[in-house]
Amino acid sequence: MVVKNKKLVKRIVSTTLAVSIAFGSLGYAAGFENVLANGKSGYSQDQKVVARVNAERAIEHVRYLSEEIGTRPGGLEAEHIAADYIAKEFKSFGYDVDYQYFPVGDQFIANVSFDNGTVWELAAAPNGKISDEAVTAEVVSVENNDFSNVDGKIALLPRASTVADYRTQVNDAVAEGAVGVILQSLVGSRGNFGQTFNPNLTTPVDVPVYGASYIHGEWLKEKLANGPVEVSLTAKHHSNLQSVNVIATKKAKNRNNDGKTVILGAHHDSVVGAPGANDNASGVGLMLELARVYQGYNTDKDVRFIAFGSEERGLLGSRHYVNQLSQEERDQIEAVFVPDMVATSYEKAENLYAMTVDGSRNTVTDSTVAAGARLGNSDILPGRFGSSDHVPFHNAGIPAALFIWMGIDSWDPLIYHIEKVYHTPQDTIADNISTERMQSALDIIGSGLFDVVRKEVPALEKKNK
Numbered sequence: 001m002v003v004k005n006k007k008l009v010k011r012i013v014s015t016t017l018a019v020s021i022a023f024g025s026l027g028y029a030a031g032f033e034n035v036l037a038n039g040k041s042g043y044s045q046d047q048k049v050v051a052r053v054n055a056e057r058a059i060e061h062v063r064y065l066s067e068e069i070g071t072r073p074g075g076l077e078a079e080h081i082a083a084d085y086i087a088k089e090f091k092s093f094g095y096d097v098d099y100q101y102f103p104v105g106d107q108f109i110a111n112v113s114f115d116n117g118t119v120w121e122l123a124a125a126p127n128g129k130i131s132d133e134a135v136t137a138e139v140v141s142v143e144n145n146d147f148s149n150v151d152g153k154i155a156l157l158p159r160a161s162t163v164a165d166y167r168t169q170v171n172d173a174v175a176e177g178a179v180g181v182i183l184q185s186l187v188g189s190r191g192n193f194g195q196t197f198n199p200n201l202t203t204p205v206d207v208p209v210y211g212a213s214y215i216h217g218e219w220l221k222e223k224l225a226n227g228p229v230e231v232s233l234t235a236k237h238h239s240n241l242q243s244v245n246v247i248a249t250k251k252a253k254n255r256n257n258d259g260k261t262v263i264l265g266a267h268h269d270s271v272v273g274a275p276g277a278n279d280n281a282s283g284v285g286l287m288l289e290l291a292r293v294y295q296g297y298n299t300d301k302d303v304r305f306i307a308f309g310s311e312e313r314g315l316l317g318s319r320h321y322v323n324q325l326s327q328e329e330r331d332q333i334e335a336v337f338v339p340d341m342v343a344t345s346y347e348k349a350e351n352l353y354a355m356t357v358d359g360s361r362n363t364v365t366d367s368t369v370a371a372g373a374r375l376g377n378s379d380i381l382p383g384r385f386g387s388s389d390h391v392p393f394h395n396a397g398i399p400a401a402l403f404i405w406m407g408i409d410s411w412d413p414l415i416y417h418i419e420k421v422y423h424t425p426q427d428t429i430a431d432n433i434s435t436e437r438m439q440s441a442l443d444i445i446g447s448g449l450f451d452v453v454r455k456e457v458p459a460l461e462k463k464n465k
């Protein structure tokens with residue numbers, strides 16, 4: 001009981017403080033007060049969602065995607081298996097489903113196989129040896145670029161920080177007789193542990209060269225500490241790839257005069273070598289759970305649920321989706337909600353942010369901030385961030401926002417915290433999913449979106465008219 005109250009008090013204080021820090025006492029904070037006052041009336045409608053959405057159910061989808069399927073790199077078979085699973089779920093809720101295919105670039109995928117049957121997915125250098133003919137040898141861990149023991153072995157070494165330097169590492173290892181090279185990526189681009197990468201070699205080499213995540217390297221070194229380790233290296237060049245968006249639509253019961261549509265979209269792919277429990281099976285799980293609950297209610301606007309493909313390859317699914325829309329279709333889209341990483345257990349990711357590309361407010365940020373206020377849930381805060389599927393919509397002038405748990409130290413300069421296991425093999429349910437945060441995200445996003453699509457309720461809109 002105490003813990004709870006203390007936590008709540010802390011949350012309210014931090015929220016108010018954070019808002020005034022982020023946007024100053026004028027402007028946004030003022031808007032926020034308005035929302036609080038007007039939002040109360042929507043409480044009863046919120047309960048229609050909050051009373052039914054279930055975080056465990058959403059996490060069952062996360063389990064299927066991140067454990068039954070595993071990694072889901074854009075364009076590969078696993079991503080299509082995920083698309084079929086999502087389509088099956090939508091159909092089971094009674095929705096009609098469309099697939100939208102689009103071409104994506106080649107993938108160079110590597111496998112490291114162990115005697116006990118374990119297989120790791122890494123990323124291969126296109127200019128290295130790409131073959132399903134295994135290279136099997138002992139692994140040697142190289143420190144300080146000392147290649148004196150690599151002859152006839154597979155060299156595991158910490159990747160140098162520059163591309164030019166790791167190319168030199170590869171050439172030196174091969175010159176000393178290494179029959180394979182595994183480069184361990186140390187740090188990622190967001191302060192996270194290093195993730196897999198496709199080494200970019202200018203000079204082709206006739207041995208396998210793979211980019212491993214930090215944790216892959218540490219796991220290998222742990223094994224080596226217990227004795228010699230032999231692995232088999234194989235790789236495949238996947239070409240003529242198609243990725244896929246899965247689209248399900250809930251039709252408005254009684255179409256009102258504006259014929260508007262609201263989109264809830266989450267990417268279903270993951271990066272190479274990572275099962276992507278939080279990034280972004282969590283967003284798909286949240287979307288499927290809301291699709292299940294909303295099916296029981298009438299809405300005044302169409303709700304379109306979209307599982308975007310190949311987000312990790314450059315927002316390719318959402319770009320394709322927006323690009324093929326006519327201007328008339330774009331004008332019909334009132335708001336786009338994009339949950340991407342909505343259930344991390346990472347302590348420092350304290351708040352659920354409703355991020356717009358430029359930090360401006362819109363229907364998506366306001367409806368969810370208002371929902372949080374009505375529910376007495378102060379996890380939600382507005383913010384400014386790009387790098388997800390809300391960007392192509394923003395660029396097309398369509399109100400959109402990304403939902404993500406993060407810790408923000410400052411906006412200018414932007415200093416933020418996301419989980420260290422982001423984009424790594426440890427983005428799993430066990431290491432990176434919080435049921436409590438999934439529930440909070442379901443409540444806030446679920447109520448905020450419901451408020452927008454149920455015209456007779458949103459107090460906010462009436463006030464502004």
Ligand SMILES: [Zn+2]
Nearest residue numbers: 279280340341
């Ligand atoms: Zn993501």
